[in-house]
Amino acid sequence: MTTVDSRTGSTWLDLVLRFRALGLIVALVALVGVTTALNPRFLSGQSVRDLLFAAAVTLLLACGMTVVVLTRGIDLSVGSVLGLSAYVTGSALSATGMPTVFALPLGLAVGAACGTLNGAIIHFGRVPPLVATLGTLYVLRGVVYFAAGGSRINASDLPPGFLDFGSGDVLGVPYLFAVSVLVLAAVGVFLGRYRAGRDLYALGSNPEAARLAGVPAGRRLMTAYVLSGALAGLGGVLYAARFGTVDASAGYGMELDVVAAVVVGGVAIFGGSGTTLGAGLGALLLTVIDNALPVLRIDQFWQQAIVGALILAAIALDRLVSVRAARALRRKGSHV
Amino acid sequence: MKGSKPMNRRRLTLLTTPVLAAAMLAACGGTTQGEDDGGGPAGGASADPNADFETGLTYAMLPKSVNNPYFEASSAGAEAAVNALGGEFEYTGPSDASASSQVSYIDTLSQQATDVLLLSANDPNALCSSLEQARAGGTVVVTFDSDVDPACRDLFVSQVDSAEVGLALLEMAAEQIDATGEIAILSATANATNQNAWIDVMEAELESNTSYADMELVDVVYGDDEDEKSFSETQGLLQAHPDLKAIISPTTVGIAAAARYLSGSEYKGQVALTGLGTPNQMREFVQDGTVTEFALWDPTALGELAAYTGAAAASGIITGAEGEVFTAGDLGEYTVGADGVVTLGPPTRFNADNIDDFDF
Amino acid sequence: MSDDARLGEARPSERESTGKPPARALPAGPAGDAGLRLREAARALATWDFGVVAVTVGFLVVASMTVEHFGTARNAGYIILDLAPILLLALTMTLIVTTGEIDLSVASTVGLTSAAMGVMWNGGMALETIMPVAVLLGAALGAVNGLFVTGFGLPSLAVTIGTLALYRGLAYVLLGDTAVADWPRLFTGWTLGRIGDSAIPNVLVPMAVLAVICGVLLHATPVGRSIYAAGANPIAASYAGIAVGRLKFWLYVASGAMAGLVGVLWTLRYSSARADNAAGLELTVIAVVLLGGVSIFGGKGALPGVLAAVVLLVSVQNALRLAHVSTEALTVVTGSLLIVAVLAPNALGALRTALRRRRTTATGRTA
Structure with missing residues (x-):
């Protein structure tokens, strides 16, 4: 019953997880297919670009959330971190006229600082992640309110280079989406191939066993929250670049969408299993639903209900799959 | 667990009986919509047009x-x-x-x-x-x-005045598209009092005024006065209506988001955008040609x-x-x-x- | 297989990852030592509860003296009206959190029952019928949560995040962005009214009754002991013959019914049935429950602390408004209170353990 065990028995789990990604891809293709059949313009260049634009930020945040959820944690503060980072970056760009290239590191730094705060409260203060990040959700939003007040950063205040970064693309793929996908791949490799990444799975599967096996739990937890914060911070920069308008409410309530994307993407909310690929597909699926509704002329009021139903369906499916897998393994075990 | 089921049911009955009884009792002769029960304050003071403004209020x-x-x-x-x-x-x-x-x-x-x-x-x-x-x-x-x-x-x-805004919005849109083609509205929330009043005026005018005979209102969508939502609603509008000529957005949040979307898309200059916006938010889009003219009060x-x-x-x-x-x-x-x-x-x-x- | 084991005992091991569970804070030792520590723990619990009450009373006294208009009967009435929905939802939330679960969907349930009331009212139903139906609807929505959590064994956090979105979404589907506002004055007047000539709002009566019921249930009945047992150690509790699943199911039903009741009160108080009613209130409710000293891991907490926390939070908000302090400060205060509420006892505990360890090593050396 240790983590080593989960490595050896992972063929089954791998299969299940791959099925999950496959299932998401099937759902995506079906949805896009139906929508396109009803309105061919849904697959036009412009429309696909728009979709990728819209998915970029959620994708990035879902990536960070995956890392945290893997350790049985949660980060509810991502929306506020995004807001803070977007505002700080936006005002730094408009006030100091600093070069656009500094925007990304600045946003990352703001986010990483918030993530460090979360990690410290959780690790050193022994505060449950739900409570800690709920608290920082309020506190950081309050800080944004203080900083921004009633002001708003308009597109005309931002350097053109920054806005071009927000709206430009290479070969039809927006820069923003490319950044998100690169990050997603990097985090995926980190989780799958590196010791520190595997440790996060171990911590989520069985914290006690992981500790006994010598995993530095505290350091790994800090890594997870700093990473989640930093990606939310980067998300803030992308947000500012894409919309050009930043006010105190940027990213408000976004945490729900991100948690939904992660859960739909097959990352188990009690830790230990899931991939960034799944979470990315989850984010993409939610964005496609969001964009398909107006095209399909479905009342936009249904959107939130659909998201909720998807979350319930996804966790119920996870449960079913894991129960079956466990039963199958037990049966296999009894034959030996 | 088996033995617990009838007990559950019994408890459920126990719980719901009084509530249902009350409901049934109430069903005959309850308070329903439309029964005016009056109330509300009444005025009665008289004005003195020659009085001075009080200080220290x-x-x-x-x-x-x-x-x-x-x-x-x-x-x-x-x-x-x-x-x-x-x-x-x-x-x-x-x-x-x-x-x-x-x-x-x-x-x-x-x-x-x-x-x-x-x-x-x-x-x-x-x-x-x-x-x-x-x-x-x-x-x-x-x-x-x-x-x-x-x-x-x-x-x-x-x-x-609602009528004046509605007419001005329609007039600006008509000037920009030679009063021909499909138009759509990107509004605030679906129950926003102001926006709905203006939309009503525009709809009535489109029907009655012959100089707008070639213009057709094909859709009204709601961006809820949220930047991001207005942005994606604009996107949805253009996908759903390939022949769209103009968008009227009678809300400052909506027009800014729509302008931002248009200026970065292939529709820039093809689809006219007008509505109510603040000069500081719209300046950039007027300068880059996305928007020709819009309006607002101060x-x-x-x-x-x-x-x-x-x-x-x-x-x-x-x-x-x-x-x-x-x-x-x-x-x-x-x-x-x-x-x-x-x-x-x-x-x-x-x-x-x-x-x-x-x-x- | 580790996966199987994880599913079986998700909860106890989850505690390990995040904090010290109260039950395990008492490591095995000589029986006398454990007894002593138990008493110590009990004292610590009493201290936290007492602390919140003391801070609340202290704040009320200081604010009455320093903030203009704060200490008036009229203002007390406003505070009670403002805290009513939070307090009612916090009552059942306390029970649920004590069992180690959570219900994030309460505010959405309020919104959905409110929207449903609007639809029924527009459909010509009598308000006397609508009100009980709304409470039943809330109970049914709670039962859905309960079914997912106890029937299918899914984590309550994920389930209720799902229903948080689902119920709010359905509320919008029902009523869109429109509001139903023509509620009869007889009823809206009652929710705002006061008892006789006193300054006591009518809503205080159902609030007090329900608070007493929940308090007695939690602190003086076998059900209450089962709730603590289920939260402290669900496996031990089920070995002890407690139907943990059934208990949690009914608590979710109760939470839903309470949210339905709050939906009725909210609709009538603001005489406005809207899909976005009470949006975001779940965070405030969780915040006061945790601030009141209830452990997020279950098995620990008491109602008086939660009641005091509700009064504290709402009167701080009220006083800040009266003192012309900006709203932004409030957001920061709420968040910080929440973190400090959990952080402070942990830090104290760690300090105490460290001190004790030093003492024992010291005595060990001298001996």
């Missing part, structure tokens, strides 16, 4: 939410007016645009016996009982920008007029009856219309020629 401005540049501008106008009138001014409100948070603020202000409350309401009805209490305590309630039920306030300062002047209206009512110069006249400082003379509505004036149009003259 306390004014509080309660916007839909703080952290909103539009209301910041209104508050600047109101503060200037209050300073000129020799009163005390406070700008306060919730950070979320919800009616329930506004109620708490109204309760607080009425305890502090504020003389004049300048309010932009998040819900036309939810604030009424609190407003009634405030008025019973002697507070003059003037709504601006967004009204409540006329029975719950003294006066409403309207930014513009929110600063709106706040100023609201403050003068409140002062006039608190000083007994007006009571809110139709036809009463008062002078609002530099803004000039205003007449109270039907239902206690004071109208600021026609909207100002902004285009490449004049946009740099404005800063709000």
Whole structure:
């Protein structure tokens, strides 16, 4: 019953997880297919670009959330971190006229600082992640309110280079989406191939066993929250670049969408299993639903209900799959 | 577990019986919709048009939410007016645009016996009982920008006449597309009082006015006054209607988001965009050719007029009856219309020629 | 297989990852030592509860003296009206959190029942019928949560995040962005009214009754002991013959019914049935429950602390408004209170353990 065990028995789990990604891809293709059949313009260049634009930020945040959820944690503060980072970056760009290239590191730094705060409260203060990040959700939003007040950063205040970064693309793929996908791949490799990444799975599967096996739990937890914060911070920069308008409410309530994307993407909310690929597909699926509704002329009021139903369906499916897998393994075990 | 099931059921029955009984009892002869049970305050004071503005009054401005540049501008106008009138001014409100948070603020202000409350309401009805209490305590309630039920306030300062805005919006759109082709509207929320009134005017005019015979309103979508949502709704509109010629967005958030989307898309210059926006937000898009002309009233002047209206009512110069006249400082003379509505004036149009003259 | 084991005992091991569970804070030792520590723990619990009450009373006294208009009967009435929905939802939330679960869907349930009331009212139903139906609807929505959590064994956090979105979404589907506002004055007047000539709002009566019921249930009945047992150690509790699943199911039903009741009160108080009613209130409710000393891991907490926390939070908000302090400060205060509420006892505990360890090593050396 240790983590080593989960490595050896992972063929089954791998299969299940791959099925999950496959299932998401099937759902995506079906949805896009139906929508396109009803309105061919849904697959036009412009429309696909728009979709990728819209998915970029959620994708990035879902990536960070995956890392945290893997350790049985949660980060509810991502929306506020995004807001803070977007505002700080936006005002730094408009006030100091600093070069656009500094925007990304600045946003990352703001986010990483918030993530460090979360990690410290959780690790050193022994505060449950739900409570800690709920608290920082309020506190950081309050800080944004203080900083921004009633002001708003308009597109005309931002350097053109920054806005071009927000709206430009290479070969039809927006820069923003490319950044998100690169990050997603990097985090995926980190989780799958590196010791520190595997440790996060171990911590989520069985914290006690992981500790006994010598995993530095505290350091790994800090890594997870700093990473989640930093990606939310980067998300803030992308947000500012894409919309050009930043006010105190940027990213408000976004945490729900991100948690939904992660859960739909097959990352188990009690830790230990899931991939960034799944979470990315989850984010993409939610964005496609969001964009398909107006095209399909479905009342936009249904959107939130659909998201909720998807979350319930996804966790119920996870449960079913894991129960079956466990039963199958037990049966296999009894034959030996 | 097996033995527990009948018990569950029994407990459920136990729990629901009284409730159901009450429901059934009530079903015969209950209170249903449409039964008017009266109520509401009645006026009765008389106006003295020659009275002077009282000094030393306390004014509080309660916007839909703080952290909103539009209301910041209104508050600047109101503060200037209050300073000129020799009163005390406070700008306060919730950070979320919800009616329930506004109620708490109204309760607080009425305890502090504020003389004049300048309010932009998040819900036309939810604030009424609190407003009634405030008025019973002697507070003059003037709504601006967004009204409540006329029975719950003294006066409403309207930014513009609904008909005038609707007509101006349609006229600008028609000028930009030679009065031919499909148009769509990107509005705020589906129950936004102002926007719906303007949309009604536009729809009626499209039907009745022959010079708009070749224009067709194909869709109305709602961006909920959220930047991101308005942005993606614009996107959805253009996908759903390939032949769309113009978008009218009668909300500052909507037009800015739509302009931002258009300027970065292949539709730039192909699809006309007009509506209500602030010059500071739209300047860039007028300069890059995405937008030709849009309109808005001056929110600063709106706040100023609201403050003068409140002062006039608190000083007994007006009571809110139709036809009463008062002078609002530099803004000039205003007449109270039907239902206690004071109208600021026609909207100002902004285009490449004049946009740099404005800063709000 | 580790996966199987994880599913079986998700909860106890989850505690390990995040904090010290109260039950395990008592490591095995000589029986006398454990007894002593038990007493110590009990004292610590009493201290926290007492602390919140003391801070609340202290704040009320200081604010009455320093903030103009705060100490009036009229203002007390406003505070009670404002805290009613939070307090009612916190009652059942306390029970649920004590069992180690959570219900994030309460505010959405309020919104959905409110929207449903609007639809029924527009459909010509009598308000006397609508009100009980709304409470039943809330109970049914709670039962859905309960079914997912106890029937299918899914984590309550994920389930209720799902229903948080689902119920709010359905509320919008029902009523869109429109509001139903023509509620009869007889009823809306009652929710705002006061008892006789006193300054006591009518809503205080159902609030007090329900608070007493929940308090007695939690602190003086076998059900209450089962709730603590289920939260402290669900496996031990089920070995002890407690039907943990059934207990939790009914608590979710109760939570839903309470949210339904709050939906009725909210709709009538603001005489406005809207889909976005009470949006975001779940965070405030969780915040007061945790601030009141209830452990997020279950098995620990008491109602008086929660009641005091509700009063504290709402009166701080009220006083800040009266003192012309900006709203932004409030957001920061709420968040910080929440973190400090959990952080402070942990830090104290860690300090105490460290001190004790030093003492024992010291005595060990001298001996």
